[in-house]
Amino acid sequence: MEDKKINQICIIIIIIGLVAFFVLYKEEFEEKNINELLIQERNSKGKIIGKIEHVIKNYPTTNFIINDGTGKAIIYYPKETDFKKNDFITAFVEKEKENNLYAYKVIKET
Known part of the structure; x- marks a missing residue:
């Protein structure tokens, strides 16, 4: 095959991949x-x-209750933090049991 044809095939494959x-x-x-x-x-x-x-508790892991205006949940975060009552946070969580959530990442809003 010519280089021009190979380039055209590669570009088409890349475009199809990006669209997908x-x-x-x-x-x-x-x-x-x-x-x-x-x-x-x-x-x-x-x-x-x-x-x-x-x-x-804040050490060695963090457990806290969060309220987002629609409900409350207990969040377990496996790292030490300095969170206090009334801190605003963004939490990336996964549901575990009942109303317990596991946090992968927690960002304190300032």
Whole structure:
């Protein structure tokens, strides 16, 4: 094959790949509220923005209760933090049991 034909085939494959990526891509953590997350089955993931109502412990892991205006949930975060009551946070979480959530990442809003 000629170089021109090979280049055209490569460009077509790249364009098809990009179109497929944009059509099929779904965010792993979609923004949800606590009630939506707790209604879904186990292992559902979401991004929650809310206020800390109570910090159960900060060391060696962090457990706290968050309220996003639609409901409350207990979040387990496997890292040490300096969170306090009334801090606003964004948490990337996965549902575990009942109203318990596991946080992969927590960002303190300033």
